[in-house]
Amino acid sequence: MTWLALAACLAWAVLLLGRGFFWLARDDDRAAAALPEPAAWPSVVAVVPARDEAATIGATVRSLLAQDYPGDFRLVVVDDRSADGTGPAALAAAAGDPRLVVRRGEARPAGWTGKLWALEQGLAEARRSAPDRLLFTDADIRHAPDSLRRLVARASAEGRVLVSLMARLRCASAAERWLIPAFIFFFQMLYPFRWSNAPGARTAAAAGGCVLLDRAAFERAGGLGPIRGAIIDDCALARRMKAVGPIWTGLTDRVESLRPYEGAGAIRRMVARTAYAQLGYRAAALAGMILALALVFLAPPLLAAFGHGPARGLGLAAWAAMALAYAPTLRRFGLSPLRGLALPAVAAAYMAFTLDSAWAEWRGRGGMWKGEAGPRADPG
Structure with missing residues (x-):
């Protein structure tokens, strides 16, 4: 014994x-406000995969269109065959803002996960404007007004081809208070952010709810095709991107998940x-x-x-x-x-x-x- x-x-x-020292939870975006801003702000297209997300898509769309980003910004929502009015809810939230495009998704081909196939269809629309950066974010994520500005500032100042934020998960119900903090703890234990952020380390992590990509580096990495069947798609994408340049992932209070987990189930x-x-x-x-x-x-x-x-x-x-x-x-x-x-x-x-x-x-x-x-x- x-x-x-x-x-x-x-x-x-x-x-x-x-x-x-993953457990100290010190790798976060608080220092981003002090980073120098780029001389010219790159163009960005955000792609949001959304299936049956009518309850949250409005808040997500409004938060993205309210960004104080100085550069060109557009938003693509992929309504992935929703049955609850997700597409109309996204359009209503935009209130006629021409920067939003809602694309109706097609059936998933064999070999693709549902989310990645939705993102792939959104990419086809995003590539029309040849943006400098891509933002993948989920349909239940609400961004603070300066979220995109800080993401781009870090990517530009530090030369990162991927910058990702672990959205603050909801922690209101009893089940959430007991189980959700452990999810963040265990994730960092598996993928220490300090190691992931070090260019020479093998560890590569990202949080799929908020991922900013350098589009040229993303294309060099092969896009989504090589990881089309990955269930843990965010970390699979991080590994591909780290092979072509440095990446950064951290915690944040500025990007929050709206998805409720009322019970342990x-x-x-x-x-x-x-x-x-x-x-x-x-x-x-x-x-x-x-x-x-x-x-x-x-x-x-x-x-x-x-x-x-x-x-x-x-x-x-x-x-x-x-x-x-x-x-x-x-x-x-x-x-x-x-x-x-x-x-x-x-x-x-x-x-x-x-x-x-x-x-x-x-x-x-x-x-x-x-x-x-x-x-x-x-x-x-």
């Missing part, structure tokens, strides 16, 4: 000191869509991940409660390290750091979500997006 406790403590030592579906894909659809990787998470998150409180002597002390130390690491993320959401003591239970929930993701994949229902299974379920 002592050896198990030592292994758990060693794991937390590595997480605290050896993964780019909604969060489970969100996580389960991509969790097994993250493991490469490999059962061995799934088993290894479950064992690793059990060591890191479940063993410390169990040792603290039921261990004896050194094992109990080491279990308490690992549990304290866990709560310490989680505290900065909780503070970003305005939550008490004492919630960090419950991270083992939250991690157990995410383990169950990952198992559910694997089960859905084995049943041919993996990668569900808006009621449509991913390309691995396509015939042939």
Whole structure:
């Protein structure tokens, strides 16, 4: 039992000191306001994939058209075969603004994920004006008025071919307060932003809700075609872009998600869509991940409660390290750091979500997006 406790403590030592200090959550866009502005503002076209998003598309469109961006800016919304009036809602929100184009999406071809196919159709419209930059953003994202200005300023000042912001997720319901901060914590643990932002590091991360691209570099990287079947499309795109230039990803309070997760079931579906894909659809990787998470998150409180002597002390130390690491993320959401003591239970929930993701994949229902299974379920 002592050896198990030592292994758990060693794991937390590595997480605290050896993964780019991800847990401090310091990689954010607050310094963007101080960056020098470009001598000439590049033209930008935003592309928004939207299927059955009538509840939020209006707020997204209004926030984008209200940007204080000094350069040429246009907006393309792809109404991806919606049945709830998403396209008309987008047009109504624009109130006749000629910068908006709403394009009706076509059926998804085999081999493409639904979101990427919608983006590809939006790109066909965006390329008509040959913009310098492309902004991919979701239909449930609301941008502060200076969001685009700051994104472009960072890309120009630092020579980044991709700049992405992890939108602030809603954290209002009980399920959100317990589970959503952990989603951000785990994402940064898997993809430390400090490493992703370093040109020489292999890690590449992006958050699909808000991604600004240098169009020329994007075309050199092959566009969306090479990643058309990727379920974790944002990080797949980041890897392609990092091969042609430096990228940057960070947290923000200036871009927020409007999507509500009133219950744990909604969060489970969100996580389960991509969790097994993250493991490469490999059962061995799934088993290894479950064992690793059990060591890191479940063993410390169990040792603290039921261990004896050194094992109990080491279990308490690992549990304290866990709560310490989680505290900065909780503070970003305005939550008490004492919630960090419950991270083992939250991690157990995410383990169950990952198992559910694997089960859905084995049943041919993996990668569900808006009621449509991913390309691995396509015939042939």
